[in-house]
Amino acid sequence: MATTSSRSNSNPGSDDDDSTPAMRRLRRLSLHLLQPEGPASSHLAPAACAARRRLEADAAALAAYMRGRHRAMQARVYEFYVARPELQTPVELPTAAHRELCFRQMAALVRDAGVRPLSLMAADPAEYFAVMEAVGGLDISLAIKVGVQYSLWGGSIINLGTKKHKEKFFDKIDNLEYPGCFAMTELHHGSNVQALQTTATFDPVNDEFIIDTPNDGAIKWWIGNAALHGKFATVFARLILPLQGKGGEPADMGIHAFIVPIRDLETHVVLPGIEINDCGHKIGLNGVDNGALRFRSVRIPRDNLLNRFGDVARDGKYTSSLPTINKRFAATLGELVGGRVGLAYSSVGVLKVAVTIAVRYALLRQQFGPPKQPEISVLDYQSHQHKLMPMLASAYAFHFARGYLVDKYSEMKKTNDEDLSADVHVLSSGLKSYITSYTAKSISICRESCGGHGYAAVNRFGGLRNDHDIFQTFEGDNTVLLQQVAGDLLKQYQQKFKGGTISVTWSYLRESMSTYLSQPNPVTARWEGEDHLRDPNFQLDAFRYRTSRLLHSVAARLQKHMKTLGGFGAWNRCLNHLLTLAESHIESIILARFIEAVKSCPDEKTREVLKLVCDLYALDRIWNDIGTYRNVDYVAPNKAKAIHKLVDYLSYQVRLVARELVDAFDLPDQIIRAPIGMQSEAYAQYTQFVGF
Structure with missing residues (x-):
């Protein structure tokens, strides 16, 4: 190591005599005197560069080393969108139109291009992330929209659910039949997930959970896909078991995740007990429909608890392979x-x-x-x-x-x-x-x-x-x-x-x-x-x-x-x-x-x-x-x-x-899109854009 090794006391790459201030000044002066005339000086080259060999870079060789095995999938995504001009995001677009276009872009990726993001995420995460980068090249809103649908909503089913949930939801999430959202963040709590206030109280008589927003601070906020397109939400809430705490009080089992339908599958009408409002125009990502959700005694089946780390039986008994609330919470977040x-x-x-x-x-x-x-x-x-x-x-x-x-x-x-x-x-x-x-x-x-x-x-x-x-x-x-x-x-x-x-x-x-x-x-x-x-x-x-x-x-x-x-x-x-x-x-x-x-x-x-x-x-x-x-x-x-x-x-x-x-980043001009960033004819494309 540099701090303790027994390397030679001499200075690698220079003579011992160079250690004196006078010799260092002479060395610097000699470098200036050696600076060549002509084109090099016109490029404002540092004087010290004159005596050194200039490297040559092969962009194709660099790209081949950089791109890895997922470049074919990215090229497929790029080519698909380039061939569909109606799916490309214009420079200026109202929020409503941007949201509609963003959903069409995602639907086309799945239904026309045949890319199944949830299957990729389950089988080959690296390929999934490569797709995410590629669609982000088209529109970052699209990348986030895809991420909400598959990383968050779909990921919650894969990572927090069990076999019954995957059998019921996986394919329909993958083919976009079940668009959904991920309702974790609340108005008063974002990073401090363990302090979320939304409740899911078990009703042993009807074998259901009752989802409630106890106060305005517990309204789910900034929930992507909620304002317009989502039909389901993975809702993070405190699991409350009646009469199972000390002295017959309700027992708070900590944060768990629940599947909550929020719109009718056929009519797309918001379901009873659920209030959805639009978070409005944002400073960016306006292709994503962020919404706020409030629940008033919304009932869901007991099976809608994503029960990988904790479950509630028909008789209301709670079981978990993890002994404490903190360990269950850590395991839950660790899967996300x-x-x-x-x-x-x-x-x-x-x-x-x-x-x-x-x-x-x-x-x-x-x-x-x-x-x-x-x-x-x-x-x-x-x-x-x-x-x-x-x-x-x-x-x-x-x-x-x-x-x-x-x-x-x-x-x-x-x-x-x-x-x-x-x-x-x-x-x-x-x-x-x-x-x-x-x-x-x-x-x-x-x-x-x-x-x-x-x-x-x-x-x-x-x-x-x-x-x-x-x-x-x-x-x-x-x-x-x-x-x-x-x-x-x-x-x-x-x-x-x-x-x-x-x-x-x-x-x-x-x-x-x-x-x-x-x-x-x-x-x-x-x-x-x-x-x-x-x-x-x-x-x-x-x-x-x-x-x-x-x-x-x-x-x-x-x-x-x-x-x-x-x-x-x-x-x-x-x-x-x-x-x-x-x-x-x-x-x-x-x-x-x-x-x-x-x-x-x-x-x-x-x-x-x-x-x-x-x-x-x-x-x-x-x-x-x-x-x-x-x-x-x-x-x-x-x-x-x-x-x-x-x-x-x-x-x-x-x-x-x-x-x-x-x-060597190997980004097509259709992905770069900025006229001043094209590989050629930048000014020509720029002037054409404004009408010349």
């Missing part, structure tokens, strides 16, 4: 992680689209330049490279991380391993939070990078930003999800000192308590050579060192504050520290997967390009938090300066292959 996996996966797709548009426009648009010489591309400016190239690198990093997440999720669904389920729960929480937050910020940067033309609705940034923004909130608020990651890290930390085992996903914590927490090596802290800084071992060690220091220090702070503030107060006092810890840990996981993907690439030239992109991702993240590394003397001042310079250089190198890197 597919929604978070899907959002993380789809968010990467949105980032790819935004980056592609911004990079292609930056290559196309020319502005200013040296006196009496042609204007240069906007992407030749260092400031523009600083905005977009780390973002492009992040899109690649996230691509490989999401593949790892889906693989773990698929393995979890096959094995039902409890430890793996716990890992996937936390991993999906962290990646969903980190990726969606990053993408949301990046879309705005991409819009700014395209100047006034980025403000045109036809160039899509406004729609992407507004449609994607809610990704940070639903399926778990990002701040809440990061706290789950931090909580799990602290649990692993505690188990380490108690001699317990550490889960596979966080395996580097085994070493972190000793190796990573030791005093930084004063020699390696000064190494500034490029070979050292681009060594994946150094990069990963740096990420893990930071995470380990944060974990160790927050554990100590929590222990200190618990004495005076109690558990909740201590957690709140350290909350920002905990969120930083969680983000640092997730960055470590993303980098580890990227490094592995680089090593696994069979084509040497492609591997070399991916290594360049991976280095930029890693060193840009280190530079962004250089204060942390400086504060603990992990990085000396000269090394910090070298990292900064290398990030600029790598951004320039990535700029030289930026066209190929975005082309």
Whole structure:
């Protein structure tokens, strides 16, 4: 490890004499003197680049390595919608028309294209998520509409129900005969699911559950598919058993899920006792009909309890394989992680689209330049490279991380391993939070990078930003999800000192308590050579060192504050520290997967390009938090300066292959759609759009 290894004390990639300030100045001067004249200077190339070989990227080879086995399914979906112009979403569309179109788009996917999403989700989750990304390329509203129908409504049947529920509902959900919704969130409770107030009281006389909304705060809110199209809802409610509590009081068995019909199957009329209202126009995703539901003594059969983790017999007796309310609740929510996996996966797709548009426009648009010489591309400016190239690198990093997440999720669904389920729960929480937050910020940067033309609705940034923004909130608020990651890290930390085992996903914590927490090596802290800084071992060690220091220090702070503030107060006092810890840990996981993907690439030239992109991702993240590394003397001042310079250089190198890197995302022009983001004739399509 970089902090404790016995590597040579010399600085890799540079001479010992370079350690003096005078020699470093001479070296920098010589690089300037070596800068060639001519075209290179017209591109504002960094002087240090003159003596280095330019990489060549093959977009087709990159795409072949990136796309994986699911590209055929995605191509099938793209081709289907491209061939049906009436199913493509126009730039301007009223809410009512958008909702109607979105349902037709989903129905056509199932009934005309023959894609059966629920079957895919059950048999091959990775293929299902690939379909989700593809339909999101057509319209993010469609991706969310499909997700509500299949990940949430259908997923609740698969994951929380038993054989009788699957036999009755599976095929009709899959073929869209039973459109449904997922009624968890309430007006007063979103992330705190355990505090939901809707009740489901068992009536032993009639063998039914009675669903009630006890107050306005318990109205189910933001329920997708509810306002117009849903015929059923999976309703999360407190299971109440009369006379079974202490002293003959009702017993509250905690949160359970129930199938509640909300509209007549034939007439589509709202059923008695149910009130449905439209949540109205939103800032995005207006193809999804979000509604609010209130229940007044709505009766459903006892069999409509989704009873995988808890059941009620005819005589009212409650049974469960799990001994406590908390364990049942954890198991229930643990089966719903597919929604978070899907959002993380789809968010990467949105980032790819935004980056592609911004990079292609930056290559196309020319502005200013040296006196009496042609204007240069906007992407030749260092400031523009600083905005977009780390973002492009992040899109690649996230691509490989999401593949790892889906693989773990698929393995979890096959094995039902409890430890793996716990890992996937936390991993999906962290990646969903980190990726969606990053993408949301990046879309705005991409819009700014395209100047006034980025403000045109036809160039899509406004729609992407507004449609994607809610990704940070639903399926778990990002701040809440990061706290789950931090909580799990602290649990692993505690188990380490108690001699317990550490889960596979966080395996580097085994070493972190000793190796990573030791005093930084004063020699390696000064190494500034490029070979050292681009060594994946150094990069990963740096990420893990930071995470380990944060974990160790927050554990100590929590222990200190618990004495005076109690558990909740201590957690709140350290909350920002905990969120930083969680983000640092997730960055470590993303980098580890990227490094592995680089090593696994069979084509040497492609591997070399991916290594360049991976280095930029890693060193840009280190530079962004250089204060942390400086504060603990992990990085000396000269090394910090070298990292900064290398990030600029790598951004320039990535700029030289930026066209190929975005082309390798393999997104058809009909999916990109923004005139300024087309592979060719961008201005021609843009001017034609406004009538020239």
